[in-house]
Amino acid sequence: LISPQEITVLVGVIDEKNTCPIGWSKFNHNCYYLSEISDSWNAARMDCRARGGDLVVIDSPEEQNFLSTITTDVWIGLNDKEQEGTWKWVDGTPLTLMYWATTQPDDGGEEDCAYINEWGRFWNDYFCSYSHQWIYKTCPVGWSFNHSCYLISKSSASWDAARMDCRDRGADLVVINSPEEQV
Numbered sequence: 599l600i601s602p603q604e605i606t607v608l609v610g611v612i613d614e615k616n617t618c619p620i621g622w623s624k625f626n627h628n629c630y631y632l633s634e635i636s637d638s639w640n641a642a643r644m645d646c647r648a649r650g651g652d653l654v655v656i657d658s659p660e661e662q663n664f665l666s667t668i669t670t671d672v673w674i675g676l677n678d679k680e681q682e683g684t685w686k687w688v689d690g691t692p693l694t695l696m697y698w699a700t701t702q703p704d705d706g707g708e709e710d711c712a713y714i715n716e717w718g719r720f721w722n723d724y725f726c727s728y729s730h731q732w733i734y735k736t737c738p739v740g741w742s743f744n745h746s747c748y749l750i751s752k753s754s755a756s757w758d759a760a761r762m763d764c765r766d767r768g769a770d771l772v773v774i775n776s777p778e779e780q781v
């Protein structure tokens with residue numbers, strides 16, 4: 599068990615005080631950006647990682663609605679490259695909330711990467727090598743991204759004071775959900 603006094607990491611749920619980089623859209627405590635160029639799914643993902651974010655992982659109906667307002671085809675962080683028919687998000691979570699277009703995914707000749715389709719606003723699987731624009735997702739300025747947003751406090755404080763500071767920032771103390779997070 600972790601002693602509460604040792605926990606000085608905050609996890610986001612981030613409030614209005616936390617801003618996104620200039621030109622990015624803020625939605626529900628995260629920052630989003632539409633790529634200017636089109637490229638393959640792999641190239642899109644590499645570019646997102648290089649910018650300290652990742653391809654978008656859609657984890658709520660609100661986020662799907664928000665992304666539906668984009669009027670072009672965009673890669674999302676979802677693929678079944680590892681095992682045909684087993685769709686996984688780039689953060690390792692299995693697919694539970696789904697917005698596939700009618701008759702999709704159809705793997706019409708090795709289609710292993712998902713994008714939001716411009717005509718239906720729902721998802722289609724397609725050739726990973728095809729060029730689409732994509733959506734970056736990251737955290738507000740100053741927070742580190744690791745699929746959730748984290749802020750490491752620079753000062754030490756009691757657990758109660760730490761919690762109050764987190765609440766003040768619209769966040770809370772980190773809840774450790776996975777062995778990766780403990781590291």
Ligand SMILES: [Ca+2]
Pocket residue numbers: 678679681682683708709710
């Ligand atoms: Ca496949």
Ligand SMILES: [Ca+2]
Pocket residue numbers: 678682683705708709710711723
């Ligand atoms: Ca497939």
Ligand SMILES: [Ca+2]
Pocket residue numbers: 702703704705706709722723724
């Ligand atoms: Ca398809």
